[in-house]
Every structure is written in C-alpha cells, then in structure tokens.
Amino acid sequence: MGESLNGLKRNQMCGELRESHVGQKVTVMGWVQRKRNLGSLVFIDLRDRTGLLQVVFGEEINKEAFEKADLAKSEYCIAVTGEIIKREAPNANLPTGMVELKGESIKILSESETPPIYIKEDLDASENIRLKYRYLDLRRPDMQKILMIRHKAAKVVRDYLDENGFLEMETPMLTKSTPEGARDYLVPSRNYPGMFYALPQSPQIFKQLLMVSGFDRYFQIVKCFRDEDLRANRQPEFTQIDLEMSFVELDDVIALNEGLIKRVFKEVGDVEVNLPIRRMPYAEAMDKYGSDKPDLRFGMEIKNITEAVRGTEFAVFKNAIENGGSVRAIVAENSADMGRKKLDKLGEFVKTYKAKGLAWIAYKEGEIKSPISKFFDEEGMNKIIEAAGAKPGDLILIVADMDSVVLQSLGALRLELAKELGILENNKEFNFVWITEFPLLEYDEEEQRYVALHHPFTAPMDEDLQYLDTDPKRVRAKAYDIVLNGEELGGGSIRIHDTKLQEKMFSLLGFTQESAWERFGFLLEAFKYGPPPHGGLAYGLDRMIMFLAGTDNIKDVIAFPKNQNAYCPMSEAPNVVEEKQLKELGIGIAKNS
Template structure:
C-alpha cells in the first residue's frame, strides 16, 4: 500500500543534482529504474523526466531506510531524502554521474506490477503494445525528451509571433461541414436532430474572417481533423501552426515565415537556418526532382535526354516522342556494377508508379553496357552519357512515357529509393529547406470531368495568369507556396482571393453554381461584401516540425496519445460503441452491424 507524502516536499529534480550540491540535504521523487543489492549497500537508479540519479542506502546510513529499500522493484514510485555526496566511482555518461544521494529516509508512494514494456531508450517493441501502454511508453527518457522539444518549439513559436505583433485567437471546433478535400468528422446535434456539426479540417475560413474583422495578424496552434485513410506520418487529428496576415503580398508572408523557422530552430536546437531559403518554381521542382517536395540533401537530378534521341529508330523511344512524351534519366554514381537482380527490383519499383519499364546504361571502363545498346546508334549512347555527365563507374537509369507526369513521378520516386538503398542519408544530419512556388491553381479531374482546386477555392491566381481562367485554366499559376524540409512538406499557404468577382469566377470554374457556392461558403461570401483587405497566410504541420526537431522519423513519437495506422487508440479502445440511450437522444439509428 502506498504511503502519503505527509508534508514531504521535493527540493530538486533527479537530473539537476551536481557537485555544487554536495553536502546539501535534498529530497527527490521519481521511479525506480533499477536496484542493485551489494550486501551492506543498496544502489537505486531513480528516474524522473530530468534524468537519472544514483541513490545509495546503507545499513550504517539508516538501517530502516536500507530495509525498506530492499523491497523496491522496478517502477516503484518513491520519495527519498538525504545528503548529496561525491560518488566514489563517477559515471561520466550521466550528467549526475559525479554525485549520489545518501538515502536517509524513504517513502514508497506507490508500488508497481512488472511493466509489460521496458522503460528504456530505443525500445524494441511493437507499436500497438507501446500505444496500449502509452503512459508507460511516455516514461521512457527518449519519449520525454521529444515531448519536451515539442513544448520548447511551441513556446518559441508563441514568443516569435507575439514579438511580430500577431494575436493568438481561438476558432471554433464545432463548425459547418464544407467538404472540399478530405472527409469531415461529423458531430450530431442533439438539439437539431438530423443536423451535424463538423470538426475543422483547418481554420481556413475563420482566419480569413478574422482578416475581414481587422485583426491584421492572427496565429493559432490548433487541432485539425481529417477523416482520411492514414499513411505514414499522418494522424486523424493533427496540430497546425496557423497564420494569416492582412495587407501583404506573397513575399511578405514567405519572409516572415522564414524568420519564424529560423527562430524556432535556433531556440530549440541552436541550429542556424540561413536566409533567404532557396526557392524552386513547381515546374522546376518536378522536372529536376520529380516531386513538389524535393529532398535536396543529395543530387541525382532528373535530366531530359529526349533531344539526344530525337532521331532514334528504337521503336520504344520513337513512339514515346512521336506521341509528345519525353525520355528522362537519373545518374547513380559508382553503381555501374549493380547486379541484374537489383536492377530488376528497381524496374518493378518504377512500374508501381505506372512506368512501363526501366532502361539502363552502365558506364564500364572498357564499354557502355546496356540491354538497349543494340537498338541505339553509338552516337546516341555517347550523347546520353554526355547529357548525363556520366563517368566511368556510373549507372544511368532511363524512363520514357507519353505522359510526362508518369516519367517525372517514377524517376522522382526512384531517386529516393536509390538514396535509401545506398544509405546516402543514413548519417545525414543536414536540414535542407526550400520553398516550392507557382503551383498550378487547378487540375482537371478526368473521371469527374471538372476542374479542381489544387490548394483550396480561395487561393489567388498570379495576376498575369488571370486571363487564362477563361481560355486555358491549366496554365494558371497560383500565388501559393510550400516550405519543404528534407523531402517533406513542412507547411504551405497562399495569398487569398479578396475580390468578390474573381472569387465568383473561381467558383464557376470549379463547377459550383451560385447557389452551391452560397450554400457552402455563404458566410464568407457575405463578409466579403464589406471591404475585405488583401490577405494571405500559411499553416505549418506542427507535429512534423516537432518530428524534425527531435530527430525521429515517426510522427507518433511527438504526439502524446496518437492513433495507430487504423485510426484506433489501443489504450482507450476508441472509437467505441456508445449506449443506445445516447443514440436515441441524438435521433440516430445504427444500420450497420459492428464486427469489432
């Protein structure tokens, strides 16, 4: 049975004791990491969120405390008082390794059963077990360090935004469903049966309304919700650093957010982010890296080799070029000796991205080896090698297709896969930021036969491209910008449309009738009648930011209580069946058999 504190006060955290505290009387509290009984002495490693401290109990120090210490087991929660002394055998691996606490008094605050997971760093346990016992998983030092970093990042954001004149304003969690992307999470109304609130996918409309309201500079660290199929590093509920500014243009928003990121990385990691951050127009990013979130930590850029083969008689390439397609390649340095089985695996890999195959040329010392060499003229092979700036030992990998998007996507993914297989980034601690700009405003949905917004319906087109809205929408670029870090989107935003006529034109292009537009977004359109300012903003994925700052590649490591890949919480077993009485109060009948 656990003892009460009975007035005992913690005077210092375990990980804070140093040589300067020697001869002080101190009281520490925490959990038993391990116990070693060496006969007349018992050593206990005591852990709290600041670190580990060695506590020594001896029969000569205090026999009663010594006997009680002998009953301790892992994860017992205890309070210990005593004198701080120098360790006879210092431990250089611990910040507290020069001192120890002589246990003169001990309280066992609560006992613990044998934990189902080990409380240690770099735990090798299944994700579902870790999530089921998350409160134990969170005791582990590496998990606590990550959440402390997340806290520091949030504080750094708030400090910076306050200094820049931004106001943190909360927006509603229960709002109107305006589906235009991922599915909403719906909340039934008890008072208005048959009607629903929606949890916000983002505060987008509200932050624009705050600009109409004259708040000028808004931010919020806010929960958002999207009911979509989960992929790696996605959660159904996630956190954004949401930002909006009035009377600004694109460069103003980008410059402010560059300074924000510079401040956060300096405060949390003491890392200097050099400004200005490199900018890549969307078209260039796709052509060089096959991705709108390029990883710039390594080369292997995509090259267009179509000109080198413009007169080729090789039917595969000739048909592609005759049909308006392209032939492109990447160069894997020092990979000419890659085995056929490995190349076959890479071929299967690109086929997963709709490529029909993968051609290759290995630059050996005495020859250019390739399964397509017999179909190409010597000058064509040499032209490819010259275009790729290939040297002896290099491997050229080629994809061709009538659809340029297939070529770029396949090579972009192949580039990342080879970097992974060659472990090019294994020990890379570099942070490579980039802005990707000038995204397409809209894309055409062949299945539905209509144009769709690439960002959202309120994104402003580039001024010079507005005439194309009536003639060729595919040419319209958006005043949109994404900040990319090491191949991941860190945040994205845009300048918004504030002209009501342009907004109506945009809705018409997207296939909304006037009635449909007002039904979904009427409250915003109504507000736009009353002098909206030019405005724009950006939202950072705060979970992803914390992930980078803490050096993990798993977003669940920086979320205290995440869901698993099936959007289930193994600890609380949410989602769960609710009582029939609750459903009747909401006017809801369940017509689906639950097999859970």
C-alpha cells in the same frame, strides 16, 4: 498500500543535482529505475523527467530507511530525503554521476506491478504494445525528451509571433462540413436532429474572417482532423501552427516565416538556417526532381534526353515521343556495376508509378552495357550518355512515357536509389527550399472538372488572370510550400479578397452560385464588407518536431497517437456507445448485409 506525502515537499529534480549541491539536504521524488542490494547497502537509481540520480541506503545511515528501500521494486514511486554527497565511484556517462543522495528517509508513495514494457531508451517492443501502455512508454527518457522538444518549439513559436504583433486566437472545433478535399469527421447534433457539425480540417475560413474583422495578425497552435486512409506519418488528428496576416504580399509572408524557421531551429535544435531560403518554381521542381517537395541534399537531377533519342526506331522511346510524352533519365554515380537482380527490382519499382519499364545503360571505361544498345549505334549511345551527363563508372536509368508518369516514377526512383546507395546515411544537413508558383488548378478526370490544387481561396498570380477564362491550367497561384529534406513542412498562399474573383474561382471549380453560397456563404457574405488583402501559412507541427527530435515516426512526437488503423489500443477508441445515446441523436446503426 501507498504512503501519502503528509506535507513532504520536493525541492530538487533528480537529473539537476551536481557537485555544487554537495552538503545540501534535499527531497527528490520519482520512479525506481533499478535497485541493487549489496548486503549492507541498497542502491536505487531514481528517475524523474530530468534524469537519473543514484540513491544509497545503508544500515549505518538509517536502518529503517534501509529496510524500506529494500522493499522497493522497479517502477515503484518513491520520495527520498537525505544529503547530497560525492560518489566514491563517479559515473562520467551520467550528468549526475559525480554525486549521489545519502538516503536518510524514504516513502513508498505507490507500488507497481511488473511493467509489460521496459522503461528504457531504444525500446524494441511492438508499436501496438507501446501504444496500449502509452503512459508507461512515455516514462522512457527518449520519449520524454521528444515531448520536451515539442513544448520548447511551441513556446519559441508563440514568443516569436507575439514579438511580431500576432494575437493567439481560437477558432471553432464544431463547424460546418464543406466537403472539398479529405473526408470530414462528422459530429451529430442532438439539438438539430439529422444535422451534423464537422471537425475542422484546418481553420482556413475562420482565419480569413478574423482578417475581415481587422485583427491584422492571428495565429494558433491547433488540432485539425481528416478522415483519410493513414499513409506513412499521417494521423487522423494532427497539429498545425496556423497564422494569417493582413495587408501583405507573398514576399512579406515568406520573410516573416523565414525568421520563424530560423528562430525555432536555432533555439530548439541548435541548427543554423541561412537566410534567405532558396526559392524554386513548381515547374522547375517537377522538371528536375519529379516532386513538388524535392529532397535537395543530393543531386541526381532528372535530365530530359528526348532530343537525343528523337528519330529512334526503338518503339518504347518512339511511341512516348509521338504521343506527346518524353524520354528522361537520372544518373546514379559510380553504380555501373549494379547487379542485374537489383536493376530488375528497380524496374518493378517504377512500374508501381505506372511506368511501363526501366531502360538502363552501364557506362564503363571503354565499354557500354545496355539491353537497348541493339537499337542504337555507337553515336546514338554516346548522344544519350552526353545528354544524361554521365561519366565512366555511372549508371543511367531511363523512363519513357507521358510526362506525368515519367516525372513521378523517376522522382520516386531518385529517392529509392538514394536509400539503396546509402547516399543519405548519417546526413545531418537541413536543406530548406520554398516551392512557389504552383498551378492554381488541376483537372480531375474522375469528376470531370477542375479542382483547386491548394484550396478555393488561393489567389491567382496577377499576370495570369488573363488566362482564367481561356486556359485555366496555365494559371499559377500565389501559393508557397516550405520543404525540408523532401518533406513538406508547411504551406500557404495569398488569398482572394475580391468577391467577384472569388465567385469566378468557384465557377471554375464547377460550383453554381447557389452551391457556392450553400457551402461558403458566410465567407462570401463577409467579403461584401471591405476585406483586406491577406495571406497566411500553416505548418505541420508534428512534422517539424520529427525533424528537431531526429525521429522518422510521427507517433513518437504525439503524446497519445492512433495506430495505422486510426485506433487507440490504450483507450480503445473508437468504440460502441449506448443505445440511449444514439436514440437521443436520432441515429440508428445499419446492419451489414
């Protein structure tokens, strides 16, 4: 049975004790990491969130404390009082390794069963076991370090935005469903039978309304929810750093956020971010890297070799060009000796991105090996090599198809090759880039209508307004994403603040005036009353912490995440509810047929 504190006060944290504390009487509290009985001495490594401290108990120090300490086992929660002394055998690998605590009294505050997982760094237990016993997993020093980084990052963000005139304001968690994008999580209403709230996918409309209200600069660190299939590093509930500013243009938003990025990465990760951050138009990113979130830590740019092969009788290239597509290539440096098995595997890889296949040329000194060489004479092969920018020893990889397929497949292949060739191993670089000038709209073949690439409130670029009626696909948006090492860290836009333009935007997206007002009426109503020009940005806080903490698993940076099936093994959520609760809500559960 555990002892109570009975007035005992902790006055030091385990991991903070140093030689300067020698001679001081302290009380520390924490968990037993390890116990060693050496006969006349018992050693306990005591752990709290700040680190480990060695505690020594001896019969000569205090016999009662010695005997009680010997009862302690792994993960017992204890309190110890005694004097800090120098260690006879210092441990240079431990921050507290020059000192130890001479245990004069001990309280066993609570006992522990043998834990189902080891409380240690670099645990190799299965993810579901870790999530089932998350409260134990979170005792591990590496997990605690990550969540301390998260705390510090959030504090730095709040301090920076406060210094720059932002007010932290909350927006509703129970709001109206506006299905445009991912599925909403719905919450049934007891007071309004048959009606539902939705959990917000973002505070977009509310933060715009705060600008209409005249608050000028708003932010919050807020939970958002999306009911979608969980791809890698996605969670059903995630956290955004959300901000909005009035009376600004694109350059103003970017400048302020560059300052935020520089501050957070320097103070939290000791990473120096050089400003200004490079900007790259969407069209250039797609053309060179096949992605709107390019990883710029390495080259391997996509080269358009269409002109070099125009006129060929090689059917794959010829058909692609005649159908309005293109032939493009990437070059893997010093990889001309790649084996056929690996090349076939890469060919299968691009097929998952709808490419029909992968042509290759191994360019060696005095020798060219390629399955397509029979379709080209020596001059033709040299034209391809020159257009691709290859040198002896390089491997050229080619895809021919419609541009969308070519760019997507080569963009993915570029990243796959970087992994395969170990290009990014031990790469500690933080390479930021702003992607700008996104298309305002994209055509959804399934729905037979235009959809907003970002959201329906994104403003078109002024010089492209003339194309809204005649050529909507040509219109670029005042939108911007901040990308780091191939991951989107955040994104935003300048918003439409003109009622007529907003109505035109809804019309382009296929909304009737009636349906637009039904979904977004409270925003359109507000826009009748002098909305200011405004814009903003939202960061994925979880993704930012992944970079700062050096982990590639989003679950590591969230205290209580869901697994890949959006299920919590610890709390067993989601779960059934009582029939009485369903009746109160007027809900029945349909039986699966």
